[in-house]
């Protein structure tokens with residue numbers, strides 16, 4: 001009887017100890033990028049490396065699907081211990097040029113990989129004659145030509161390590 005009681009006490013201690021152990025990652029890394037997006041995701045990794053923080057994306061889904069509103073090109077769903085998921089509206093995607101597409105995917109990866117929130121600020125464009133969004137994390141899509149003409153700034157700003165992990 002005493003031995004049984006001792007066993008019960010030990011089991012209790014072991015269980016308590018495991019509940020205090022550091023929280024383990026609850027999901028396996030999962031990578032599934034639809035072929036239409038692969039070049040942009042690879043480009044994001046390359047630019048990140050060029051900006052001084054090389055990263056290899058290993059946990060991400062990028063796919064076509066339904067966005068919350070008809071005019072929304074893409075959406076990032078991110079939750080603790082889940083594979084981040086980017087969903088892109090195919091009807092809009094098919095109307096975009098390469099710069100538009102890179103801007104859209106970099107914006108969503110900004111959320112889903114860099115964990116950045118939206119930035120509303122604007123700046124004077126490099127041509128000095130118009131005000132443009134100061135960040136790819138602007139809440140609305142940046143036209144491909146504006147993105148292209150200010151790309152050096154946009155990439156510097158996006159991968160600024162001080163701006164990571166805003167959520």
Ligand SMILES: [Zn+2]
Nearest residue numbers: 107111118139
């Ligand atoms: Zn966004």
